[in-house]
Amino acid sequence: MRIVRLALRNFRSYPTAEVELGAGLTVVSGRNGAGKTNLLDALYFGCTGRSARTTNDRELVRFGEQVTRVVVMTEADDGAHELSVAFESGQPKRLMADGVRVERLLDVPGRPLVSVFLPDRLELVKGTPSLRRAHIDQVVAALWPARAATRRAYAQALAQRNALVARIRAGGASAASLPAWDRELARHGVALMADRAAAIESVQTRFGTIAGELGLDGDPAVAYRPRSRAADAGGLEEELAERHASDLERGFTQHGPHRDDLALTRERRELRAYGSQGQQRLTLLALLLAEREAIAATRDAVPVMLLDDVMSELDRERRGRLVELLRGVGQSVITTTDLEHVPGAEGADVTRLSVRDGVVGADAQTERAA
Known part of the structure; x- marks a missing residue:
């Protein structure tokens, strides 16, 4: 499956736009503030139902307007989809798949998978563990869609246990009922830990290789760091039971997979604390590319890469290697202020678009080639 066309109305800086994407690499050029990042966000929004930049959907509506709409048209072996x-x-929000209203685009079979690199996403490397946990769970869902239910089941059990802890603490329930929820939480928790461990295992070797190819030295590595040491549900249940008094004192569940983390290291040191901005950028890029390879190897689908301003802090050699990794494998969209920053952008197999003052058009070179 590939994205053929994007159409949008009143999305951020765009009153209207319609864009055709190439089957491989598409390069979007324009000055700073022209709307390149907004175009990537529209693609992400149309494929997932949410923005890559904000949790407040009102920020997506163009100033002075009331409604925004994004349409993504795709082609697959079984025909065209919208x-x-x-x-x-x-x-x-009104989410539609082939004219039928759906609750979540993420559950639509055959939906294009997307992976996005934005400068803001460096928080995945240097931010809180909750961001990295959420990211691991997204990778699990991309690798094995059916396993996304495990995370939801764990979250529901955790909410129920926390509510019970609060009632016991307030004198409205008996502590005798807590072991039953320990058992339920442990059952889903061990399954969630296994999913996360398998996802990171599929990425680890690829991450080290790609990070090295992009110039990140010092033996870069990614590892899953579960909070629990339990090997099975019984072990996790025992760990929860040992913390009853502490949980009741604090008023919530302090132990379990909801406290896990993802370790990104170089020279065995956390890049979150000891990595430079450039090293953190390379780490994030390598992680996303490694995940893309792992997903492509597991499923008959290659995620579309959306890369915003990725070339600005790479030297020419690393830019060239990145383009090599992207070309010929699925679709990728790169934004840049200067076409010369994207090696091979003049190639006949590259689609070039230009953005100026909220208007998207084919690059002049692309028009001449056509």
């Missing part, structure tokens, strides 16, 4: 997302302030 995904659309519409949002009006004060109303629930």
Whole structure:
């Protein structure tokens, strides 16, 4: 499956736009503030139903307007498909797949998978563990869609146990009922830990190789760091039971997979604390590319890479290696302020678009080649 066309209306800086993407690499050029990042966000929004940049959908609506709509048209072996997302302030989002309303685009079979690199996403490397946990769970869902239910089941059990802890602490329930929820939480928790461990295992070797190819030295590595040491549900249940008094004192569940983390290291030191900005950028890029390879090897689908301003802090050699990794494998969209920053951008197999003052058009070189 590939994305053929993107159409949008009143999305951020764009009153309207319609864009055709190439089957391989598409390069979007324009000055700073022209709207290149907004175009990537529209692609992400249309494929997932959410923004890559904000949790407040009202920020996606163009100033002075009330409604925004994004349509993504795709082609697959079984024909053409259409995904659309519409949002009006004060109303629930309207998600459609081939003209049928759906609850979540993420559950639509055959939906294009997307992976996005934005400068803001460096928080994945240097931010809180909750961001990295959420990311691991997204990778699990991309690798094995059916396993996404494990994370939801764990979250529901955790919410129930926390509610019970709060009631016991307030004198409204008996502590005798807590072991039952220990057992339930442990059952889902061990399954969640196994999914996360398997996902990171599929990425580890690829991450080290790609990071080295991009110029990140010092033996870069990625590792799953579970909070629990339990090997099975019984072991996790025992760990939870040992913490009853502490949980009741604090008023919530302090132990379990909801406290896990992802370790990104270089020279055995956390890049979160000891990596430079450039090293953190390379780490994030290598991680996303490694995940893309792992997903492509597991499923008959290659995630679309959306890369914003990725070339600005890479030297020419690393830029060239990145383009080599991207070309010929699935679709990728790169934004840049200067076409010369993307080696091979003049090639006949590259689609070039230019953005100026909220208007997207084919690059002049692309038009001449056509």
